[in-house]
Amino acid sequence: MTSDIPDYGKTFALMREGCVEQWQAYIQHDFVKGLADGSLPEEAFIHYMVQDYVYLIHYARAWALGVVKAESSEEMRLCAATVDSLINQELSLHVETCAAQGIDESSLFNAKEELETIAYTRYVLDSGLQGDFLDLILALAPCAFGYGEVGMRLKGSLYDGHPYEKWIKIYAGEEFQNVCVEVGRLVDLAIATRVGDNPTASPRWNKMQERFTKATELEANFWTMGLRAGK
Numbered sequence: 500m501t502s503d504i505p506d507y508g509k510t511f512a513l514m515r516e517g518c519v520e521q522w523q524a525y526i527q528h529d530f531v532k533g534l535a536d537g538s539l540p541e542e543a544f545i546h547y548m549v550q551d552y553v554y555l556i557h558y559a560r561a562w563a564l565g566v567v568k569a570e571s572s573e574e575m576r577l578c579a580a581t582v583d584s585l586i587n588q589e590l591s592l593h594v595e596t597c598a599a600q601g602i603d604e605s606s607l608f609n610a611k612e613e614l615e616t617i618a619y620t621r622y623v624l625d626s627g628l629q630g631d632f633l634d635l636i637l638a639l640a641p642c643a644f645g646y647g648e649v650g651m652r653l654k655g656s657l658y659d660g661h662p663y664e665k666w667i668k669i670y671a672g673e674e675f676q677n678v679c680v681e682v683g684r685l686v687d688l689a690i691a692t693r694v695g696d697n698p699t700a701s702p703r704w705n706k707m708q709e710r711f712t713k714a715t716e717l718e719a720n721f722w723t724m725g726l727r728a729g730k
């Protein structure tokens with residue numbers, strides 16, 4: 500990181516710059532502020548974690564669709580590795596946190612979806628079903644990059660006995676940061692092979708930015724849904 504913006508590749512820098520207002524609404528949301536200073540009500544956090552489990556299940560399905568839509572073995576490998584990391588690593592945080600509250604994994608898997616969860620996950624899946632690999636990957640990217648950036652920002656807020664220490668350490672941790680770097684590499688590769696080295700000059704650029712921006716807005720909406728339970 501040269502500034503406080505992490506280096507997740509060229510596309511991340513361009514896309515983030517192309518939707519600064521929506522990006523700030525995402526990474527500086529009140530939910531994130533509550534996570535940072537520990538003031539987020541536990542009820543809101545658990546409500547969010549249950550919905551986020553459901554979100555990650557569909558999100559992993561969308562990455563699996565990436566394996567189907569990939570156009571090279573390298574793209575396939577990177578998508579398959581992300582599915583593995585989501586199902587076998589990130590979800591453990593949700594399973595363990597919710598188990599401590601008496602919520603078992605089958606209850607998580609069968610949890611009733613909030614409208615914001617449906618809107619975001621189905622938007623991402625539809626991007627892949629309706630479009631090509633690039634459409635899919637641009638709808639998937641803000642999820643990784645945003646949590647990576649939030650994790651890096653929040654690690655400086657930790658104090659002894661911080662209630663959300665585990666969550667912050669997962670997203671600031673090396674494993675998750677590596678996922679963000681790999682996703683950044685995948686997005687850069689996907690763009691370079693399909694639209695060339697000067698993507699902003701491509702007639703496709705505006706539509707590509709639109710996908711990234713829409714997913715970013717749906718991320719902010721997802722935090723807002725989380726906050727509802729704490730009110």
Ligand SMILES: Cc1ncc(CN)c(N)n1
Pocket residue numbers: 551554555589641642643646718721
């Ligand atoms: C809604 C959402 N967006 C992103 C992440 C990080 N994978 C997440 N767990 N949940």
